[in-house]
Amino acid sequence: MKEKREIVYLKADRNSVCHDPKIKIQDVMSVQCADSAICAGIKNKTLYTFKKNDDQKKEGKKKKRMEVFSMLNVIERIQTDYPDVEIVSIGEQDFVVQLLDAPMAPKWLETLKVVVMVVVIFLGAAFTIMAFNNDVSVGEVFNRFYQQVMGKEKPKVSEIEIFYCLGLAVGILVFFNHIGKKKITSDPTPIQVEMRKYEQDVDMAFIENAGRKGHEHDVS
Template sequence: MPNQVYVRMKKNMELTEYQLLQLKDIAVISTNDTKKKEIEYAPIYRLGKKDKNIVVIDSFLVIEHLNRNFPDLDFQLIGPNQTIIRINKRRKSPSVLIALSVWLLIFVGTAMTIMNFHYDVSMQEVHQKVHFLLTGEKKEYPLWLQIPYSLGLGIGMLLFFNHWFNKRFNEEPSPLEVEIYNYQQDLDDYVIQYENAHNDADHPHSSS
């Protein structure tokens, strides 16, 4: 009975340059066979400019390729059925001026959004009414309510996004990270569907 080799494809990979892909680059294997190193370093596909920036490698074609090169072994696939490779060429770091401009744009946009929301819901009138109910006095600017409310709004946003610069408050993902993850999942599903529809049966990959 041939030795079994378990192959688990990596779901996503990011590279900064075109290169020769070996099995260890796109998958993790587990086996007791003495040929483990040889299998890991088996060439699968050479990336080139024709592949542009996205390549989808199908596990079925990888297993077929391995079966031809190692006929005495039994390959068993577990996990994802494709590996999506994104080629992101090295880019220069953005200038401080551009980073500050983007930060300023986001800051002003966020501030305008918050102010417009408070204007729409008449937040100042709400504070005035709360002040009147608690003190029996009418006051145009109840600062003792407005200042803590403003501070609480900022602290609440920090807790909501679970980040202070690069520091996390806890290990729980923020709602924004969950939405980004869901978006990435949908994007990967689309890429796999689109690439497989244009897959060339003569090669273990499809490129966009």
């Protein structure tokens, strides 16, 4: 009777971020096997080791280094140590591993960048809203509406402008699903959705470019 082979299940995410140059399999994917010894051995197996970047340290920059791996390469590495196991991949077939070095810039500089970004976004959004109001002549619409309803000339500041400003602020908060650090609902915000789409497009482009240039870690 043929001996039953242990089955190892691997699930890799498309993009994994690591902070240690020595990348183990457990750092970039989930591993499941009925045999705990085999499972532990595979998890602690080294997948790749990033080389030290001395130029980066001299410049004092925080930089991401990326490598693309094929699941076939991972399976080949595992089978060199465990030739009798059956490997089943239920995740991504090609994935990106990023090494993000510890930030070297001072904290005050990061805070300054955030403040500058907030000011630029605020002024840009305010200019966009004012330009839109002028393009569609919101002020003239308010004047006519007030005169038709109230039967008299609208004062410089009326209830319409006040409620318009309040409604605009509430609409922005509801749309972006955020009040400060708290979310109104558990749904992802529009910014989070767009960022995920952007990350997926970047990962796919990086994987395809690495494959075309022959930089992907694949089976020989």
